[in-house]
Amino acid sequence: MFEWVIILFLGSGLVYGLFSRRLQRRNISSPMMMVISGALIALPLGIWHEAPLRALSGGLHFATRFAEMTLAIILFLDAAVLNYRKEQAAKNIALRLLLIGLPLTILATWGFIVGLDDSVRLIPALILALIVSPTDAALGRPVLENRDVPDPVRQGINIESGLNDGLVLPVFTTAVLLEANLLSNGHQGWIKEALLEISAGAGIGIGCGFVLGKIVNHVVTRDMIVDRFERLLGVLAAILIYLLAEQLGGNGFVAAFAGGLSLNISSDRVRDTIESFGEAEAELLTMLTFFVFGMIVVPAVYESWTWEMLAFSVASLVILRPLCVWICMIGSPYSPGEKLYIGWFGPRGIASVIYMLIMATLIDPGEFMPLFAAGTMIICISIVAHGISAAPASRALVRYLAKRSAKD
Secondary structure (H helix, E strand, O other): HHHHHHHHHHHHHHHHHHOHHHHHHHHOOOOHHHHHHHHHHHHHOOOOOOOOOOOHHHHHHHHHHHHHHHHHHHHHHHEEEEEEEOOOHHHHHHHHHHHHHHHHHHHHHEEEEHHHHOOHHHHHHHHHHHHOOOOOOHHHEEEEEHOOOOOOHHHHHHHHHHHHHHHHHHHHHHHHHHHHHHHOOOOHHHHHHHHHHHHHHHHHHHHHHHHHHHHHHHHHHHOOOHHHHHHHHHHHHHHHHHHHHHHHOOOOHHHHHHHHHHHOOHHHHHHEEEHHHHHHOOOOHHHHHHHHHHHHHHHHHHHOOHHHHHHHHHHHHHHHHHHHHHHHOOOOOOOHHHHHHHHHHOOOOOOHHHHHHHHHHHHHHHHHHHHHHHHHHHHHHHHHHHHHHHHHHHHHHHHHHHHHHHHH
16 A cells, blocks of 8 residues: 555645646645645545544554654754844844744643643643644745745744744653653653753754864865755755764754754855755655645544634634734834734644654554644644635735835
8 A cells, every 4th residue: 555655645746746836826735735635545545434543553653754854854954044144124023933922822822722621731731832833834835935025024934934843842852751751650760861862962963063064165165066966965964963863862853953053054055055955855755744644644533623622723823823923023113914914824834743743653642632633633724724825915915015105
């Protein structure tokens, strides 16, 4: 069956790619297409008719391995291609969103979950809040591609989505290790384990990224590297740092993120080359992850969806994130329309999917079915809602700002 799954995925990807311009005009994004394709293909494979979690348990290793490599590459590239020389206004928005908006969103989501269902314990509630708080710019691609949207707003959203999953990761890892320790009636050694894993990963990532950056700058300055290998640098470095950290007892994802931050390539041309090729590579892996998500995860948990989960999903997308963004933007020079726009475009996507798959390898999914089901529901709603609304909302913001400017 594995060969047919790959064939069907590749076919779905080719169909979307060949008609991508027309589909995007109709507000159909690649994540939306791949989740739907995966869910439809699961029907003839009989996955929808299996007992809950059977599909997940059978395909967990397959799904998780691809997801882990995808996250490592995305974390590294998002950090590596970040241009610290971007205009100050974009960096100011990103700093507000990352240092104030993100923690507020996590805390507000955590409190809402506990208040909505007092049977949910504090640590699982925190894990779910951490899963659904990172944003994914890929689900709102028209936001980044519409040049009429003010550049600070576009770039601020882009920087936030590129860095927030890496910032959340150490907290998420610690919370999952704590819960796994509690379930196994373990001792307090989990604290040392978490700190060692995270610190080792960060150290390995920073060291490797710094050394690789120096080497890349040296060979580029002396014209020692051919163009086609410049395109491979980002993906090769990301996987190398991730696997090396895992082998040495560190957290590979933390290492990949830290490695990207410390890479510091001086050549704008090389950075742009790495970004363009890395985006294509990451797009392929992201499409595969969403395809597997629709084919394996959704059929495994959909029967556990409840009205409370729907209320949580809507509140998280429509109230909690926008409200926290509004609060963090107090005192900024941006209009109410821009603040609402930034608050709405916090789509939940690839990081949330991968966090759930990683957690499933550490904690028995059967004991946390509501957590997996709620996370899956919010991702599904976000894929559709943000995919459909990205282009129309961008055009609406441009019209709003034009009218506002005309009045002034």
